């Protein structure tokens with residue numbers, strides 16, 4: 001195995017190079033904040049001066065811009081990505097006795113919100129290449145109780161939506177996209193969130209478009225549905241103190257919307273930078289035994305996370321951590337084997353592709369401001385690990 005890098009060897013120890021030994025964080029939000037600080041401060045000042053802290057004008061503007069960006073007619077700003085899912089399920093009337101088909105390989109909120117609204121998450125296994133819901137495994141999971149399919153665009157890569165959408169249409173099921181990691185990703189030219197009945201976005205700080213706290217949004221092409229969501233997020237009130245339906249308190253802070261408005265201007269550039277970083281990793285890691293993330297020809301992956309399959313994953317993670325290289329495992333235990341889902345009665349071996357992935361994946365530092373030098377360091381350490 002040859003390395004394109006200057007690597008340490010016993011014969012030729014590397015020259016002491018303090019810059020090269022700086023830790024490389026998994027994610028560094030501080031740089032981005034510093035770069036945008038004058039504009040963000042001005043936007044926040046405007047909110048402070050207005051005194052409209054909840055659902056203020058910036059929230060309305062952000063909804064309009066996000067609806068356009070996601071190629072949807074309507075957008076409803078809410079308090080988090082988890083709430084986007086929860087309100088969507090609720091607005092669709094999904095509850096006790098209903099089943100929703102989803103992936104076992106995701107963040108807890110995906111299936112957690114299904115369970116929380118009283119319905120049953122039915123897990124279909126993943127495609128080991130994309131880590132996304134395998135369309136071929138959905139049909140056999142459909143029963144007379146199935147109400148919806150909830151695919152996740154994991155790590156920023158769109159799920160294979162055409163066959164999933166065909167199935168949903170054919171069987172009269174709702175289609176909800178969990179776009180929390182994939183804002184701006186495209187599938188066959190369409191922006192994710194516009195491919196089903198509703199798209200759920202998260203603006204958690206680590207997502208590709210991140211607030212300074214919690215925030216989320218639902219995008220949809222359906223006016224009635226959008227209106228229902230707007231009611232649900234605000235205590236079911238159409239007018240003050242007249243609750244027409246039983247709702248939630250899930251409003252977006254005006255401050256968060258103002259910050260997100262500034263950041264939205266950069267989102268396309270940031271997503272392109274993430275893609276460029278991913279391409280470089282793919283190239284630089286070609287001659288190692290790791291499996292770099294394959295990108296489907298139909299989709300535009302936006303790399304919220306850059307994930308490898310790596311032999312001796314846990315040792316590699318330890319080595320990288322020991323050398324100051326940030327890394328993480330998303331997700332070390334698939335949802336069907338986590339305690340919160342024990343009532344579903346799954347046992348190890350029931351969803352083998354997800355279980356294998358959870359043992360083999362590891363994610364590397366990726367964020368738009370990651371430098372080429374930092375990336376080189378990450379790759380050098382991976383080379384070193386597999387050489388010895």
Ligand SMILES: *Cc1c(COP(=O)(O)O)cnc(C)c1O
Nearest residue numbers: 080081082107109180181202204
């Ligand atoms: C982040 C995330 C969520 C939840 O979003 P929050 O804003 O943290 O509530 C849901 N699903 C997936 C796949 C996520 O990554």
